[in-house]
Amino acid sequence: MADYKCENVKPYDESKGKKEQVEQMFDAIADNYDPMNRLMSLGNDKAWRREAIDSLKGVAPKRILDVATGTGDLAIMANERLRPDSVVGIDISEGMLNVGRKKIADMGLDGVIELRVGDSTALEFADGSFDAVTVAFGVRNFESLAKGLSEMCRVLRPGGVAAILELSEPSNWFFKLGYKFYTKVVIPVFAKLLSKDTQAYVYLPQSIEAFPQGEEMKALLKDCGFSDVKVRTFTFGTCSFYYAKK
Ligand SMILES: C[S@@+](CC[C@H](N)C(=O)[O-])C[C@H]1O[C@@H](n2cnc3c(N)ncnc32)[C@H](O)[C@@H]1O
Secondary structure (H helix, E strand, O other): OOOOHHHHOOOOOOOOOHHHHHHHHHHHHHHHHHHHHHHHOOOHHHHHHHHHHHOOOOOOOOEEEEEOOOOOHHHHHHHHHHOOOEEEEEEOOHHHHHHHHHHHHHOOOOOOEEEEEOOOOOOOOOOOOEEEEEEEOOHHHOOOHHHHHHHHHHHEEEEEEEEEEEEOOOOOHHHHHHHHHHHHHHHHHHHHHHOOOOOHHHHHHHHHHHOOOOHHHHHHHHHOOOEEEEEEEEHHHOEEEEEEEO
């Protein structure tokens, strides 16, 4: 049984588990994921990632894990802005990772950023392996949200920091109205034009709506072992950023 509503929201039918369906969906949309991401967020995704990465400057992390790294944009930005010794990105979708690996190779960053297949809810790293763990727009897709967050906490060293970005719904009714129009009317048009899998962009607003936001997510992070949890929102509340210490 699912612990959180978002765990019941799946891209396709009910026949397979959420993890399998999510992997299948991201494999299907991988080639157009980056342009679609830029278009849908109206270019804001880069600024949101920058805020998340810059929040880690005080920690000066040397070893960074980027969970649900996808095509590697956050891992690449972490390397550019924080100059760590190493960045490891893990993801369940080989299709997304292949797009990311190509970008990293083209930038000559193979030696610094490594992308590997891995499940966020069962990380293959020892306790305390990283100074910082990041994740952008990934946690909403976990089959078990609490397991994924607990694993992120486990692999952090004591005093290490998690920086979590996730899409959210504005709480102000006026902005929420605009958001609903944008996600239910405009995004499906973009998806028809650019993506091979329009269902993926039906799943997107459904999974955002079902995801715990604000105080609820802060409480969950504390239950999963984090302390000193802070939340900020960006762009009328359409993106939430959680900063949590181990
Ligand atoms: C919306 S994309 C975000 C990609 C990237 N972080 C970004 O900023 O663009 C979500 C990613 O989460 C990955 N994902 C979902 N569940 C996962 C899990 N349990 N373990 C690892 N990756 C997962 C998907 O395969 C997908 O690449």
